[in-house]
Amino acid sequence: MDYRFAGRMSRFSSSAVRDILKWTQGKDVISFAGGLPAEEWFPKQALEDAFSRLFSEGTGRELQYGLTEGFPPLKELLVKRMDAIGIGCSVREMILTTGSQQAIDLTARILLEDGDTVLTENPTYLAALQVFQSAGASVRGINRDEHGIDPQLLEQAILEHRPKLLYVIPTFANPTGAVWSLERRRTVLELCRKHNVLILEDDPYGELLFEEGSRPPTLMALSGAAADSPVIYTSTFSKTVVPALRTGWAVADERIIAQLAKAKQAADLHSSCLDQQALYRLLLTFDLDGHIARLRQVYRERMETMVDCLKDPVWQEVRFEQPQGGMFLWLELPEGDDAAAFFPAAIQEGVAFVPGDGFFTEGGNGRSIRLNYSHSRPEVIREGMERLQRAYLRYKQQIPV
Amino acid sequence: MDYRFAGRMSRFSSSAVRDILKWTQGKDVISFAGGLPAEEWFPKQALEDAFSRLFSEGTGRELQYGLTEGFPPLKELLVKRMDAIGIGCSVREMILTTGSQQAIDLTARILLEDGDTVLTENPTYLAALQVFQSAGASVRGINRDEHGIDPQLLEQAILEHRPKLLYVIPTFANPTGAVWSLERRRTVLELCRKHNVLILEDDPYGELLFEEGSRPPTLMALSGAAADSPVIYTSTFSKTVVPALRTGWAVADERIIAQLAKAKQAADLHSSCLDQQALYRLLLTFDLDGHIARLRQVYRERMETMVDCLKDPVWQEVRFEQPQGGMFLWLELPEGDDAAAFFPAAIQEGVAFVPGDGFFTEGGNGRSIRLNYSHSRPEVIREGMERLQRAYLRYKQQIPV
Numbered sequence: 001m002d003y004r005f006a007g008r009m010s011r012f013s014s015s016a017v018r019d020i021l022k023w024t025q026g027k028d029v030i031s032f033a034g035g036l037p038a039e040e041w042f043p044k045q046a047l048e049d050a051f052s053r054l055f056s057e058g059t060g061r062e063l064q065y066g067l068t069e070g071f072p073p074l075k076e077l078l079v080k081r082m083d084a085i086g087i088g089c090s091v092r093e094m095i096l097t098t099g100s101q102q103a104i105d106l107t108a109r110i111l112l113e114d115g116d117t118v119l120t121e122n123p124t125y126l127a128a129l130q131v132f133q134s135a136g137a138s139v140r141g142i143n144r145d146e147h148g149i150d151p152q153l154l155e156q157a158i159l160e161h162r163p164k165l166l167y168v169i170p171t172f173a174n175p176t177g178a179v180w181s182l183e184r185r186r187t188v189l190e191l192c193r194k195h196n197v198l199i200l201e202d203d204p205y206g207e208l209l210f211e212e213g214s215r216p217p218t219l220m221a222l223s224g225a226a227a228d229s230p231v232i233y234t235s236t237f238s239k240t241v242v243p244a245l246r247t248g249w250a251v252a253d254e255r256i257i258a259q260l261a262k263a264k265q266a267a268d269l270h271s272s273c274l275d276q277q278a279l280y281r282l283l284l285t286f287d288l289d290g291h292i293a294r295l296r297q298v299y300r301e302r303m304e305t306m307v308d309c310l311k312d313p314v315w316q317e318v319r320f321e322q323p324q325g326g327m328f329l330w331l332e333l334p335e336g337d338d339a340a341a342f343f344p345a346a347i348q349e350g351v352a353f354v355p356g357d358g359f360f361t362e363g364g365n366g367r368s369i370r371l372n373y374s375h376s377r378p379e380v381i382r383e384g385m386e387r388l389q390r391a392y393l394r395y396k397q398q399i400p401v
Numbered sequence: 402m403d404y405r406f407a408g409r410m411s412r413f414s415s416s417a418v419r420d421i422l423k424w425t426q427g428k429d430v431i432s433f434a435g436g437l438p439a440e441e442w443f444p445k446q447a448l449e450d451a452f453s454r455l456f457s458e459g460t461g462r463e464l465q466y467g468l469t470e471g472f473p474p475l476k477e478l479l480v481k482r483m484d485a486i487g488i489g490c491s492v493r494e495m496i497l498t499t500g501s502q503q504a505i506d507l508t509a510r511i512l513l514e515d516g517d518t519v520l521t522e523n524p525t526y527l528a529a530l531q532v533f534q535s536a537g538a539s540v541r542g543i544n545r546d547e548h549g550i551d552p553q554l555l556e557q558a559i560l561e562h563r564p565k566l567l568y569v570i571p572t573f574a575n576p577t578g579a580v581w582s583l584e585r586r587r588t589v590l591e592l593c594r595k596h597n598v599l600i601l602e603d604d605p606y607g608e609l610l611f612e613e614g615s616r617p618p619t620l621m622a623l624s625g626a627a628a629d630s631p632v633i634y635t636s637t638f639s640k641t642v643v644p645a646l647r648t649g650w651a652v653a654d655e656r657i658i659a660q661l662a663k664a665k666q667a668a669d670l671h672s673s674c675l676d677q678q679a680l681y682r683l684l685l686t687f688d689l690d691g692h693i694a695r696l697r698q699v700y701r702e703r704m705e706t707m708v709d710c711l712k713d714p715v716w717q718e719v720r721f722e723q724p725q726g727g728m729f730l731w732l733e734l735p736e737g738d739d740a741a742a743f744f745p746a747a748i749q750e751g752v753a754f755v756p757g758d759g760f761f762t763e764g765g766n767g768r769s770i771r772l773n774y775s776h777s778r779p780e781v782i783r784e785g786m787e788r789l790q791r792a793y794l795r796y797k798q799q800i801p802v
Contacts, residue, residue: 001594001597001599001629001630001631001654002597003599003654003656003657004512004565004597005511005512005660006510006511006512006513006514006517007514008514009511009660009663009664012663012667014662014663014666015666034466036465036466037465039460039461039462039464039465040461042461042464042465044456044459044461044464047456047464048453048456048457051452051453051456052449052452052453055445055448055449055452056449058445059440060440060441060443060445061440062645063440063443063445063448063643063644063645063646064437064438064440064443064643064644064645065435065437065639065644065645066644066645097669098499098668098669098670098672098673099669099670101667101668101669101670102668102669105667105668105669109407109535110406110407110410111405111406111407112407113407113408113409114515127666127667127670130666130667131667134510134664134667164405193402196402196403196405198402198404228402229402230402238466242464242465242675243464243465243466243467244463244464244465244466244467244673244674244675244678245464245673245675246669246670246671246672246673246674253402253404255404256404259406259410261415262410262413262415263410263535265415265416265528265531266413266502266506266528266531266532266535267499267502267503267506267668268498268499268500268502268503268506268647268669269499269500269502269528269647270647271499271647271673272499272645272646272647272672272673272675272676273645273647274643274645274646274673274676275673275675275676
């Protein structure tokens with residue numbers, strides 16, 4: 001057979017992170033590549049109890065087909081959690097999704113047509129770029145300054161490309177870990193409202209902040225309420241509970257939620273409602289906020305361990321900002337270095353990272369790398385960073401002067 | 402805000418079945434509308450045990466992000482189940498999906514572009530039509546005779562429209578319950594191979610056959626093997642275990658699976674791997690085939706109960722074929738009747754069905770209705786059919802002669 005695939009399939013490639021996993025599989029490699037939460041901190045017992053209660057109290061109905069929009073009682077609890085961070089919405093302004101990844105994908109489906117432009121931060125989340133490319137949109141990256149996405153460049157791009165959508169991660173971004181200032185949030189919101197551009201605010205890391213009370217308001221909260229908001233907000237339980245349940249959510253104006261539900265009906269009818277019901281039961285009794293507070297400490301310690309390792313003189317020409325939250329450290333190697341050439345040396349020493357170029361809309365400068373610190377215990381981070389150091393020295397020696 | 406949705410969103414409507422659920426919610430209505438399996442036969446205890454073992458034997462890794470293609474050990478078991486029905490494939494020729502609905506959607510994503518044509522049986526599964534319409538394809542329905550889809554009409558349509566895809570449910574179709582003959586299967590396979598048209602074979606009901614040993618071979622089995630096959634095969638555990646786990650699978654040539662995985666990565670990274678792991682553990686100890694054998698008896702009794710009710714003289718002008726398996730009975734009302742006008746009378750009497758027109762690609766003759774028998778106990782079916790009878794009499798009396 002001559003299989004004839006759609007043109008869009010060649011417009012995006014499989015994730016670089018995924019390919020790296022293949023490189024490292026079965027080898028003794030310490031991976032700073034994936035965006036994985038810490039397994040040893042998963043609330044395993046609480047989840048086991050939640051599933052056990054779900055089955056013992058269930059009637060069989062809990063195993064039947066569910067609603068496309070998601071399990072209503074879980075949505076009601078989520079509405080309260082949203083309210084606690086200043087996002088006013090009703091259950092009719094929310095839909096549950098298979099991770100926030102699906103919220104990004106469904107947003108693309110309801111909005112984008114071939115030739116539409118999507119604006120994103122540059123660099124940004126790789127799998128979001130894949131979604132927009134696979135939807136046939138052209139993606140334009142907007143560079144940032146220290147306060148967030150550059151508003152002048154943003155307005156120029158809006159005027160030039162008349163995009164339907166701006167995709168952003170304003171808090172502890174992937175891959176940079178950066179946070180927008182409050183003022184920048186207000187400016188971008190105003191710009192998008194003025195030019196009728198929808199903002200997809202992806203907020204999977206917002207709760208993982210290291211300084212109590214330092215979480216900036218979301219764009220959705222700043223926009224007033226979900227009704228008539230220029231923002232579609234999405235987040236997930238993948239980073240605060242566990243990824244395996246694949247439960248994310250989106251909050252937006254009811255007209256948008258209705259379209260997302262229509263698209264989701266075609267995509268998969270609904271996500272696992274067993275997982276949604278178990279999560280609901282977990283939230284009834286488990287102190288999720290206490291758990292998140294512990295995670296913050298754990299991740300902070302890991303981040304500080306990694307940053308500490310970077311104090312070695314070997315790294316003195318490497319630039320980075322110490323993250324205030326999230327899961328990633330973003331390094332820029334000195335002029336003349338090449339992250340893609342450094343990568344094989346790292347694998348050889350038994351440590352993996354993600355070369356940064358894939359996160360850029362039009363390729364980066366070849367010198368950035370993303371390190372994940374959330375997944376590895378401090379002692380593993382130290383060992384991995386020693387390997388990285390050896391690899392870097394080895395890489396530098398091979399470079400012809 | 403002026404929300405600007407993609408044009409495709411207006412090209413398909415929300416499911417009629419779904420809208421009917423809204424009509425019936427909170428009322429004392431016996432529903433023959435949904436395509437729901439019997440809740441009281443769900444293997445609840447076995448599932449509870451499977452989840453319990455999963456947690457007690459787990460290391461935490463089972464709650465981490467999983468592979469886009471699905472949990473490998475479950476795929477290995479599925480490869481064996483496929484082999485048992487004559488489908489030769491490896492784990493690399495299989496992907497797990499969020500129900501078979503997602504397999505349909507991903508197939509559309511990797512193949513279809515605006516203006517492409519998809520051929521389907523006529524009538525066919527409503528939510529598949531939604532997928533193809535939402536992908537911007539134009540859908541052409543091919544009528545059937547008593548042996549299956551009409552091969553002459555099919556070849557004409559292939560020559561006229563040069564479609565990339567033919568979507569079919571050859572065994573116990575939704576909505577008609579019909580089964581293709583072996584010869585027709587061979588003819589259609591041959592035609593599609595000759596004209597390089599991919600076949601998406603949707604087989605959610607194939608295991609629900611009423612006569613032991615009467616299951617015809619799938620198109621995929623007839624095609625030889627997954628490698629270089631013109632068939633993408635999909636099925637699901639929704640009808641044989643439970644729908645809430647949302648676990649389906651697709652089998653196809655490795656090149657196709659690679660594209661499906663790429664599309665799925667953008668769509669949702671992966672489906673709930675907790676559910677996949679629980680299903681795997683269930684299959685290790687639970688006698689699924691014994692369970693399916695019981696389901697066949699249960700559904701057969703329910704089908705026969707419904708057919709028995711249709712022997713009342715009230716229904717003498719109504720035509721239908723007694724199903725040999727599956728979940729649906731397809732009725733054609735006599736000339737002059739109007740299923741859409743009959744529907745409100747039925748709701749008033751407290752019973753729901755799906756008017757058949759929505760299943761046709763270009764609207765039906767207004768006289769067909771789909772009845773589901775799998776969800777209701779025999780005594781409920783009798784009560785519901787009495788209500789339907791009263792509703793039909795009431796409806797007929799209102800018709801001006």
